[in-house]
Amino acid sequence: MIKRFCSLFFLSMALVLLTTCAFAAEYPAQPIKIVVPYAAGGTSDIQTRIMSKYIKEYLGQDFVIVNIAGAGGGIGNREVLNAAPDGYTVLFQHQSMFSNYLTGVSDFTYNDFAPVCLAIRTNRIFITKPDAPWKDLKDVVEDAKKRPGQIRLGAEIGATSHFQVMPLQIMTDNAFVLTASKGGDMDRITKIMGGHMDLSVVALSSVVSYLKSGELKALAVTSAERDPFLPDVPTAKELGIDAIFMQDTGFYMPPKTPEDIVATFSKAIGEVSKNEAYVKEIEEKTFSQVKYMDSEEFVKFLEEDFKYWSRLAKEAGFEPAKK
């Protein structure tokens, strides 16, 4: 019996394996696996799927979107880090790689990969309940100074949102009660609507409809300039709060990927970023902006931003993991 079980078992396994064989030629000779380190249906997932509709014209190959979710993106990151450096496994990720490293959750960061290019930029926004007494983020900060230990500021500990609320804590000498959230913007949005948190910071793409319907109120965006989708909301900088954060999602290849492969891929993304239909679709469906930087520019930008995040981590007393 066992023999028969085994023979049938291996036969069916072999059939499955046969169908997945592949071979190599000039890059890109086969579809490219894009690892989205978050669940299907999230903003990053939708953005890559929109991209995959247009990319073939410029790259000559299709994208295959693979969702590897878990550990705040860490599992998908590692999958690409350990993949073959042949340009067929590419990561689509944002600054969460900074926060994972700086808080000691993962032992690698952006410069352990081969950064390819920046593709999309989404703003971050501070939100509160519509009946909250504050007009903007400055009001909140002043109020917190007056009555420390009473306003609940929500963030996901160790994630990007935690870094984004750090300037407020530093300004007010920890006057806010830092309330932990489980992760994901939706959790904090729900908690604010249900009155279990007073304010928090989330991706603009997650809250536009709530702001329009009046279920939530915007306090400030954290970009350098005002957001094109919500031009009435002031920036934190305008309000005298030193906090500039954006969610910059770009492509990363495994370390030691040959430069010409990186350049070929990056060039295709640069070209698709000029396609008006693509730009419009990204804007309308994900409330984000198409923002291209080639690999040289991207690395420079990441270095600068990483310094800023490292400084915040130091002030908050975090220790990065040892490599």
Place this chain on the structure above:
Amino acid sequence: MESLVQVFTVGFLATFQPFTFLLLVLGVFWGMIFGAIPGLTAAMGVALAIPFTFFMSAVDGLTLLTGIWIGGVSGGFISACLLNMPGTPSSITTCFDGYPMSRKGKSGQALGIALTSSAIGGLLGVFVLITLAPFIARQALKFGPFEYFSLGVLAFVAVSSMLGGSIWRNLAGLAMGLAISSIGADPISGIPRLCFGISELQGGIALLPLLVGLFCVSEIIEDIGAEMEAIVPPEARRVKLRELLPPFEVFKSNFANLIRSFVIGLTIGIFPGIGGATSNVIAYGMAKSSSKHPEKFGTGIPDGIIASETANNASIGGAFIPLVALGIPGDAVTAILLGGFMIHGINPGPLLFRYSADLVYAVFSAQFWANVVMFVMGLFLIKLFIYSLSFPKKFLLPIIAVSCILGAFALNNRVFDIWVLVFFGIFGYAWNKMGFSLVPVLVAFVLGPVVEANLRQGLTESAGSFLPIFTRPISLGLLIAAAALFLLGRYLQRIMKRRRVSGI
């Protein structure tokens, strides 16, 4: 009421476009197959279909996804009754009575009861969803971290004292489940725990390989070397449709059970993160504790199947409520569905009813018809599955083993998950052999992170004080219910022991 009228006019009109209805039928079929095959789940069926919806209109795409979801949650009973393997986490307790009934040669009847209960639970759920969604969703928001914590405690108690077997052994199972669930990134600070230096464990153990390992692979191991007769005797491979339709008396005598299970399923479905995997267990426990003949549960009686299958389909309606009314996904599948909405540029949430009311009605109508289609299609699929299970097990088990492995891999495209599957297969086999139940392990695994994250979140809110668990009214009420359930469980066990001794 107005929305009910709208669904029956505007919504039905949208569903009855030829192509849309075809997609609905295909979706339900696809879903039921995914639900019925051990190793594939409703969530996977929906996730795989998302890329196809890209090229469809919003109504078509969402109709397809809704169909798959409803088919998938329902399909789980097929393998639960026939193979003692829950096709989805929502059908764990369906095995308890469905499989024994099948073993008595009444496969058709067991499946018929499960199918009918699923359809009833699903349809009632749709009606509540249509009429009360925005109101209920707003109430559910008031449920804070401490309430979630207490609800989790209630579920733990229900599992350990109501499902039968020794309470202490069940508690051991809960502890084991909690330990397994704490592997990986800590839900609040993201720091990896219990990883033993294996970097793949940082994301934790995924539900699917755990479930399939515990319940399906362990069952396959059990069968290796055993007598390989067919599950369904060849002479019973052809069932008449009439045999599948359960007699009316079954449901008449289970009316209270049906309504109670429906309410439990719906209520639990509403709270994000808890969902169908928990509701069927609680509904089964409650049915048993309020039954006049608790000792018969587990021997193959309709009551148990009705409780489990009504509750898990009612949870679909429940999980849809926060999704459409507030844009908050209640479980893994609704999170994927949320993405399905967003792909079409529609943001579920407060504005959905205002800007895309027609679409909402179309989705509600799709839900309604998916349940009807599921019922009709189920009758034929059941015949097919009974027929295919009349082949000897030696042909069947290797195929199931491969589908389990494929499912575990496809979940996250990681080979590591296959090892997780194999590990929990062996673990489940050993656990069963030692006389422990696997259900508490699974329930603790599903709810562990919810309970932990909410407790710790609550503690950051209350600056470290545990007091609110007992001072917040809903939370206190849930804890009192848990205590009552525990005492009731012990009492029932004693009665059952006495009855067994006196031979009644």
